[in-house]
Amino acid sequence: MKALCWHGKNDIRCDTVPDPKIENPRDAIIKVTACAICGSDLHLYNGIMPGMMNGDVLGHETMGEVVELGSEVTNLKVGDRVVVPFTISCGQCFFCKKGLFSGCERSNPSPNRKVAEELWGHSPAGLFGYTHLLGGYAGGQAEYLRVPYADVGPIKVPSTLTDEQVLFLSDIFPTGYMGADMCEIQPGDTIAVWGCGPVGQFAIRSAFLLGAERVIAIDTVPERLQMARDGGAVTLDFGKDDIYDSLQEMTSGRGPDACIDAVGTEASVTASADSVLDRVKQAAMLGTDRPHVLRQAITNCRNGGIVSIVGIYGGLLDKVPMGSAINRGLTFRMAQTPVQRYLRPLLERIEKGEIDPSFVITHSGKLEDGPDLYRVFRDKQDECIKVVLKP
Numbered sequence: 001m002k003a004l005c006w007h008g009k010n011d012i013r014c015d016t017v018p019d020p021k022i023e024n025p026r027d028a029i030i031k032v033t034a035c036a037i038c039g040s041d042l043h044l045y046n047g048i049m050p051g052m053m054n055g056d057v058l059g060h061e062t063m064g065e066v067v068e069l070g071s072e073v074t075n076l077k078v079g080d081r082v083v084v085p086f087t088i089s090c091g092q093c094f095f096c097k098k099g100l101f102s103g104c105e106r107s108n109p110s111p112n113r114k115v116a117e118e119l120w121g122h123s124p125a126g127l128f129g130y131t132h133l134l135g136g137y138a139g140g141q142a143e144y145l146r147v148p149y150a151d152v153g154p155i156k157v158p159s160t161l162t163d164e165q166v167l168f169l170s171d172i173f174p175t176g177y178m179g180a181d182m183c184e185i186q187p188g189d190t191i192a193v194w195g196c197g198p199v200g201q202f203a204i205r206s207a208f209l210l211g212a213e214r215v216i217a218i219d220t221v222p223e224r225l226q227m228a229r230d231g232g233a234v235t236l237d238f239g240k241d242d243i244y245d246s247l248q249e250m251t252s253g254r255g256p257d258a259c260i261d262a263v264g265t266e267a268s269v270t271a272s273a274d275s276v277l278d279r280v281k282q283a284a285m286l287g288t289d290r291p292h293v294l295r296q297a298i299t300n301c302r303n304g305g306i307v308s309i310v311g312i313y314g315g316l317l318d319k320v321p322m323g324s325a326i327n328r329g330l331t332f333r334m335a336q337t338p339v340q341r342y343l344r345p346l347l348e349r350i351e352k353g354e355i356d357p358s359f360v361i362t363h364s365g366k367l368e369d370g371p372d373l374y375r376v377f378r379d380k381q382d383e384c385i386k387v388v389l390k391p
């Protein structure tokens with residue numbers, strides 16, 4: 001089959017690789033009808049996530065048609081149309097039973113698990129197409145995907161909805177929604193969202209779905225700011241506006257009730273002096289991440305407010321203003337999204353017409369176009385916001 005494979009920093013190719021096979025009785029094989037490129041894939045493309053190996057099949061936002069089932073999968077039938085969550089979860093362990101599917105203690109088996117434990121203290125769940133630290137599973141930017149624990153993850157979707165309307169249930173809709181959900185939004189709340197990439201766009205719309213009075217969205221890319229405004233947000237441009245002063249002014253000097261970091265470790269290098277310094281520290285191996293946005297989210301948040309982190313960080317963050325956080329009583333919430341928890345309620349919202357997730361798509365192509373579209377998406381060329389590939 002054809003698949004997008006990682007061959008090193010800036011080197012993704014559309015290769016021919018062996019078709020996946022059923023390996024366990026709880027597996028399914030799906031024929032992929034649509035998949036997407038995520039901001040998280042850019043951390044792999046940019047070579048900043050450890051644990052990738054030459055030839056790894058990428059992709060964790062995938063849907064398709066079930067073509068083969070292991071003997072223990074009884075809730076699906078060949079021919080079912082399903083969306084596959086990016087988190088691989090057994091459904092039966094201590095964490096899955098608590099609904100913390102992204103903490104599944106079975107889906108990242110040793111030896112990968114050991115490496116994750118050494119780095120992070122404990123291992124999270126395995127993910128599709130996302131480094132050997134997290135299971136080394138082949139991803140879904142491919143013609144076929146093996147889905148482990150297929151009796152737990154995939155959700156059947158109705159034929160009345162298009163692939164474009166349901167594909168993002170696999171990741172960015174639940175992730176943006178979780179970002180807003182973690183803000184515990186009360187009537188009258190102002191929510192600030194850093195990053196108007198695909199995840200930020202869903203955080204903005206979800207904050208309104210959950211009752212926010214006002215959303216202030218921050219980025220510098222004009223078409224992304226425009227899409228945020230189309231979603232009802234007021235916007236700030238970090239290339240032009242002083243973010244702290246502007247947010248103060250807009251919130252009677254208190255700060256937003258909650259701040260969502262939908263940027264993560266690849267914050268713009270030129271946004272500020274501390275961002276430049278983070279880049280220098282990265283190059284000199286003195287720091288792993290660029291937490292400029294996290295610092296801003298903390299210092300801007302109102303006393304007693306919530307900092308909700310969905311942008312991804314990898315390692316040890318330097319100069320995170322804990323003094324500001326503890327003295328002012330902030331709450332930190334964060335997670336790799338336990339996607340399975342959000343699938344059904346968010347599918348219902350799509351079915352009711354409360355949101356049509358396809359609004360975020362700007363580019364589509366075939367798998368062969370993948371390598372080019374990775375670059376276009378990363379470099380924000382051609383007003384690209386979200387890419388969907390149809391094998």
Ligand SMILES: NC(=O)c1ccc[n+]([C@@H]2O[C@H](COP(=O)([O-])OP(=O)(O)OC[C@H]3O[C@@H](n4cnc5c(N)ncnc54)[C@H](O)[C@@H]3O)[C@@H](O)[C@H]2O)c1
Nearest residue numbers: 039040195197198199219263264267268271311312336337
């Ligand atoms: N928690 C999860 O489970 C989960 C799931 C999916 C994605 N993510 C993460 O969410 C983040 C965003 O993903 P995406 O697909 O939207 O990526 P993206 O790269 O398309 O978007 C990031 C946006 O942040 C903006 N930005 C950069 N520096 C900024 C700054 N200083 N202030 C404000 N905005 C700034 C960029 O211009 C860009 O528009 C990534 O870190 C990704 O890994 C997390």
Ligand SMILES: [Zn+2]
Nearest residue numbers: 038039040171
């Ligand atoms: Zn993703």
Ligand SMILES: [Zn+2]
Nearest residue numbers: 090093096104
């Ligand atoms: Zn589990």
